[in-house]
Amino acid sequence: MIHVSNLQKSFGHVQALNGISFNITDGEFYGLLGPNGAGKTTTISILSSILKPDEGEVIISGYNLLKNPVECKNVIGVIPQEIALYNELSALENLMFWGSLYLIPAGTIRKRAIELLQLFGLFERRKDKVKTYSGGMKRRINIAAALLHKPEILFMDEPTVGIDPQSRNLIFEVIEKLHRDGMTIIYTTHYMEEAERFCDRIGIIDNGQIIAQGTLNELKMETSVKEAVVITCELATAGRLNEIISLWKDSKRIDNKAYFYSGKVREDMSKIIQLCNQAGIEILNIEFQKTNLETIFLDLTGKQLRD
Amino acid sequence: MKRIAIKDLKLFLKDRKTMLITFAIPVALITLFAFAFGGINTGEDDREYTLPITDLDQSEYSKEAILRLDTLKSLKIVEMPLEQARQAVRKGNEDGVLILHKGFADSLRDGGRLPVELQYDQAKEMQIGMLQQSLIPTLSMIPFSTGDVKKSMSRRFDKMMAGSSPKIREEVNTQFDSLFNSVSRGIIPENNANSAFDFGSEIKMTKLVMAKDKSSPNLIQAVAGTAVMMLLFSVAGIGMGLLDEKQEGTLKRLLYSPVNPNKILFGKIISANVISIAQLLIMFVFAGIAFGLDIIRHFPGMLIVILATAYACSAFGVFLASFASTRQQVQGLATLIILVMSAIGGSMIPVFIMPVFMQKLAVISVNYWSIQAFYDVFWRALPITDLTFLSRILILILIGTIMNVVALRMYRKNILRIA
Numbered sequence: 063m064i065h066v067s068n069l070q071k072s073f074g075h076v077q078a079l080n081g082i083s084f085n086i087t088d089g090e091f092y093g094l095l096g097p098n099g100a101g102k103t104t105t106i107s108i109l110s111s112i113l114k115p116d117e118g119e120v121i122i123s124g125y126n127l128l129k130n131p132v133e134c135k136n137v138i139g140v141i142p143q144e145i146a147l148y149n150e151l152s153a154l155e156n157l158m159f160w161g162s163l164y165l166i167p168a169g170t171i172r173k174r175a176i177e178l179l180q181l182f183g184l185f186e187r188r189k190d191k192v193k194t195y196s197g198g199m200k201r202r203i204n205i206a207a208a209l210l211h212k213p214e215i216l217f218m219d220e221p222t223v224g225i226d227p228q229s230r231n232l233i234f235e236v237i238e239k240l241h242r243d244g245m246t247i248i249y250t251t252h253y254m255e256e257a258e259r260f261c262d263r264i265g266i267i268d269n270g271q272i273i274a275q276g277t278l279n280e281l282k283m284e285t286s287v288k289e290a291v292v293i294t295c296e297l298a299t300a301g302r303l304n305e306i307i308s309l310w311k312d313s314k315r316i317d318n319k320a321y322f323y324s325g326k327v328r329e330d331m332s333k334i335i336q337l338c339n340q341a342g343i344e345i346l347n348i349e350f351q352k353t354n355l356e357t358i359f360l361d362l363t364g365k366q367l368r369d
Numbered sequence: 370m371k372r373i374a375i376k377d378l379k380l381f382l383k384d385r386k387t388m389l390i391t392f393a394i395p396v397a398l399i400t401l402f403a404f405a406f407g408g409i410n411t412g413e414d415d416r417e418y419t420l421p422i423t424d425l426d427q428s429e430y431s432k433e434a435i436l437r438l439d440t441l442k443s444l445k446i447v448e449m450p451l452e453q454a455r456q457a458v459r460k461g462n463e464d465g466v467l468i469l470h471k472g473f474a475d476s477l478r479d480g481g482r483l484p485v486e487l488q489y490d491q492a493k494e495m496q497i498g499m500l501q502q503s504l505i506p507t508l509s510m511i512p513f514s515t516g517d518v519k520k521s522m523s524r525r526f527d528k529m530m531a532g533s534s535p536k537i538r539e540e541v542n543t544q545f546d547s548l549f550n551s552v553s554r555g556i557i558p559e560n561n562a563n564s565a566f567d568f569g570s571e572i573k574m575t576k577l578v579m580a581k582d583k584s585s586p587n588l589i590q591a592v593a594g595t596a597v598m599m600l601l602f603s604v605a606g607i608g609m610g611l612l613d614e615k616q617e618g619t620l621k622r623l624l625y626s627p628v629n630p631n632k633i634l635f636g637k638i639i640s641a642n643v644i645s646i647a648q649l650l651i652m653f654v655f656a657g658i659a660f661g662l663d664i665i666r667h668f669p670g671m672l673i674v675i676l677a678t679a680y681a682c683s684a685f686g687v688f689l690a691s692f693a694s695t696r697q698q699v700q701g702l703a704t705l706i707i708l709v710m711s712a713i714g715g716s717m718i719p720v721f722i723m724p725v726f727m728q729k730l731a732v733i734s735v736n737y738w739s740i741q742a743f744y745d746v747f748w749r750a751l752p753i754t755d756l757t758f759l760s761r762i763l764i765l766i767l768i769g770t771i772m773n774v775v776a777l778r779m780y781r782k783n784i785l786r787i788a
Contacts, residue, residue: 111625112621112624132627135625135626135627136627140625142618142621142622142625144618145618146617146618146622148619160622160626163623163626163627163628164626164627165627207622
């Protein structure tokens with residue numbers, strides 16, 4: 063469905079993309095993760111044909127992006143990060159306008175716009191000016207505007223930034239429905255839980271390169287980060303942590319915290335608590351250190367995702 | 370309080386844009402207006418005024434008269450056939466034409482009134498009045514440059530004193546001789562010769578272009594000048610809409626669609642044109658209803674000028690927007706450019722009362738060509754096939770096209786930077 067090969071782009075002396083390659087199959091949900099300035103937006107901009115690469119090739123639905131931009135644009139939908147709507151127009155007028163750009167007959171657009179308004183729970187407010195909407199409602203229309211022409215591929219650039227929980231849940235439901243219906247989706251987000259929840263595969267991008275990609279399990283295998291039970295104890299009894307650390311095969315102590323590494327943390331937790339009790343250690347807090355995208359990302363890039 | 374004031378002053382001094390708006394732009398505008406109103410030279414007006422002259426007498430005396438007029442520093446005499454000169458006046462290219470009629474030499478010899486006529490455009494009455502005042506002293510001295518003047522003046526006095534006794538006639542002749550010798554030797558200044566002898570002092574004044582309805586030149590000036598200036602402000606706002614789209618992300622979204630990026634700009638140009646046409650039409654219809662501007666009789670011409678003006682002005686709005694990167698930049702730039710164009714182009718004061726170099730500068734503004742074209746329609750009543758009128762329309766279209774082409778190039782360049 064999408065074939066990206068050796069994509070390169072520089073702005074002056076800054077190399078924004080340095081040989082990005084990936085393939086996305088039909089109906090796949092692909093997450094693109096990276097800190098600010100990693101090259102996510104540049105990649106999306108090139109894939110959506112508003113930016114030309116210096117080098118590289120992009121094939122979308124069999125069309126070469128550079129040679130057939132219009133054909134490519136007809137099969138993709140882009141949900142921009144910012145709310146790109148006309149505030150003085152109503153939701154219906156906005157949808158009718160954005161749909162008209164794809165040369166769909168007016169009757170078809172209207173029907174589709176009403177379907178989407180119902181899907182996003184905004185049918186009753188369809189005639190109200192967008193400027194009277196809440197942030198979450200605007201974001202819903204922002205998404206609907208990208209779906210009018212029933213694209214085969216959807217680029218979603220942080221679609222849930224700054225919205226209320228109700229709108230977020232509704233958007234999640236719609237995203238899942240679109241995925242179930244077979245739409246190919248490329249999703250960029252800062253929210254790890256969203257990527258973990260939706261993505262079939264994830265590409266981690268940093269300094270203009272994809273440094274790792276695969277399913278969440280495949281990424282977990284690639285990282286050196288291990289799961290652990292972390293015990294925090296009273297300073298007065300912290301010295302005794304050394305006793306039980308020596309009993310555990312893979313562990314370490316930092317001040318009044320002890321890390322007990324394990325492949326099955328939940329099962330081992332009770333054992334560790336028992337050891338602490340036996341040693342007379344007064345436990346203040348117990349937590350799991352999980353291997354998740356956040357830790358994988360930190361391990362691979364040395365940066366927090368929000369850096 | 371003191372600290373707040375000092376902080377504010379520091380912020381003010383660090384804000385270059387505000388400094389520019391506060392000091393540099395007003396100074397630039399004052400300079401411009403001072404030039405426009407001719408106040409830069411407080412002494413005599415040193416502009417060279419072109420005066421077409423038609424010599425229908427073709428005598429030695431009429432040629433001598435033209436030579437004398439040509440010695441005036443402020444005048445540039447251009448001899449023209451009568452019809453060509455009248456056409457130039459009718460088309461607004463000249464203010465008036467001085468005609469030395471047949472019998473000029475005979476009148477000089479006979480001591481009669483000189484058959485001199487100034488045919489002019491009523492819209493330029495102020496200039497023509499000043500011209501008349503500067504011509505009279507020279508014309509009044511023309512008899513002194515001919516050898517026959519004493520004879521002709523004697524004849525004139527003879528005619529005047531026909532019923533008087535020989536003694537009185539002799540006394541008057543003696544006084545005349547004395548006075549004539551004084552003027553000839555320069556004892557009495559030339560300017561006073563007219564009051565002394567009262568010859569050549571009358572110029573027949575004929576309005577060649579004049580009001581046929583309520584469309585006075587002042588009304589046309591007021592309506593056309595204001596309409597074009599206000600239109601420029603409106604289209605600057607429409608141009609800013611393009612930058613708003615860029616800032617709000619809708620332009621990016623438009624680019625995601627299969628629409629050709631050029632068509633986005635063309636769409637803006639079309640909407641700017643439609644709004645401009647509507648605005649101009651409403652302003653002229655209002656002027657017609659409220660002030661009696663005859664828009665019905667001149668409708669075809671008016672419509673052509675409105676279309677050409679709307680095209681040029683809307684191109685200006687898009688042109689401005691394509692150069693700037695933010696709405697704020699356009700606002701500052703637009704205000705400055707529109708005020709300058711309106712000042713030099715005749716929206717604020719008629720171009721013909723400005724100094725000559727300002728009149729030459731006026732041609733770079735849209736306002737000038739549009740206002741002149743409106744004068745052609747409402748005042749000079751030129752037919753829409755007239756070449757002078759069409760040339761102004763063509764220039765407006767040319768200005769609009771050049772600005773649209775440049776805007777398109779700049780827009781393409783800016784689009785690539787959008788992502």
